[in-house]
Amino acid sequence: MFTCRNKSCGAEWALSDVDIHNEGQGLLFRCPMCGARNYVKPQKTKEGEVSYKQIQQVQEIPPSGKR
Template sequence: MSEENFICRNQSCGTPWEQSEVVIKNEGQGPLFRCPLCGARNYLEVFEGDDGKPVYEQVDGKPFL
């Protein structure tokens, strides 16, 4: 099973990351990861996978809460 690749949305960064390379957390605005290189917030949506584990999908911009 391949891991989902995320890309830093900071226009001057754009570094690709695998899920195992980032820390996914909630800072009060839903799930996100901070780019390990530039520190930019990158927002995610979480879904339940077939096995019951969370599956993360990157979203453009800030999610509407």
């Protein structure tokens, strides 16, 4: 279950309700209700399937492109 991080929204969504993709800043889903960005991190299960965990914030990439 994912929760929109937009304080005024806070809607809860199942994985089947959201589209996880990369908009150039890492994996995220946009809240279907308010459009807020909500970042996720992929994880492999013991069975080898990919699942996602919602994260608070994304590590910013420096302007030079170096980490």
